[in-house]
Amino acid sequence: MLIFNKLEFSQNFRSILQQAGQVPPFPETARELLKLRNTPDANLEQLTSLIEKDPSLAAFILKYARMSVFGYGNRINSVHHAISLVLGFNTALNLSMSIASSGCLKLPNHGTLGRVRIWSQTFECAALCRELCHIMTKKNLINCELAFLSGLFHNFGYLLFGHLYPKEFSYLNDLVTRYPGQDARSLQLQVFGITHDTIGMYLIKVWNLPEEIAITVAEQHFPDYSGKHASYVKLLAIANRLLQNPALTDGCPYVDTLTLMESLGINELEAKAAQEKIRGCQSEFLTLAQELAA
Structure with a gap:
């Protein structure tokens, strides 16, 4: 059994959370996606390009778009199709940002x-x-x-x-x-x-x-x-x-x-x-x- 001082642990944890540099920084890909999200004239080609820079992220978006609930299956064979035909710009961007963010944790x-x-x-x-x-x-x-x-x-x-x-x-x-x-x-x-x-x-x-x-x-x-x-x-x-x-x-x-x-x-x-x-x-x-x- 793990034995330690609960008060001391919680205080130390909160101290870490409040110190600049102690929390892992927002990953680069996630930061680029957030910047794109905040760009009013962002387009599908920019998002596709960002996702395709990361092969594992691109593979995830393809698998998500092929879920049976969407009805496309393996007919979705590119990130561009996954976004334009199935997920839509915002959903694909938000999914990608969350997945890219978790990679540093x-x-x-x-x-x-x-x-x-x-x-x-x-x-x-x-x-x-x-x-x-x-x-x-x-x-x-x-x-x-x-x-x-x-x-x-x-x-x-x-x-x-x-x-x-x-x-x-x-x-x-x-x-x-x-x-x-x-x-x-x-x-x-x-x-x-x-x-x-x-x-x-x-x-x-x-x-x-x-x-x-x-x-x-x-x-x-x-x-x-x-x-x-x-x-x-x-x-x-x-x-x-x-x-x-x-x-x-x-x-x-x-x-x-x-x-x-x-x-x-x-x-x-x-x-x-x-x-x-x-x-x-x-x-x-x-x-x-x-x-x-x-």
Whole structure:
């Protein structure tokens, strides 16, 4: 059993997060993609060129575009086709940026909090966020692509934890795997005094990603949050609840899921249809995550 001072550990971790140069810098490819995202007249050729610079990233985008839910399969034989015919500019860019960003963060592949399970859940959550966003009637509350990007980055706190403190993270991974019904966040707080949502928020801020993502990551377990960009927090909470992952239970059981959906103008029947659509993709998301971890 790992024995250490919880208060000292959490203080040291927070100190590292607040020091310039201690957190891994935003990878070069991810930085170029973010710059492209912020360029109003960015075009398909520029994005294709950036993705093709990284063979593993290009292979991932092709595999994602060939998922059965899109109906194209192996007819998609180029990054250009994957973007223009299937994913669209923004989805391809956001997917690429999240994958490129994770490359600088080391994490064990296996266990409930291993890279395979984390990415599989991340893909499911981000995709469901996007589906739910599209069926919202109160569309002025949320930018769908930012919601998708928030879903893609909401687990990055785990990646940074594992990267900076591999021994301690391995212990946490074992604990969460051993007690599957236990809330993972509560275990983090009890054992380490710091949680992945706080860690992830610092990382998002250091990497200068949009404010909506930083707030969503920080407040993801508190759908009763009512501050700035609260709609993104609620949408992420709804997606994670519908995915029914016990390790991702949020801290507001008294807030009914239907109430959250009503606040965003999401119809319950349409939400269930979106849930079933993503459930139908789970094996493919798992395969993508396994190949990403290889």
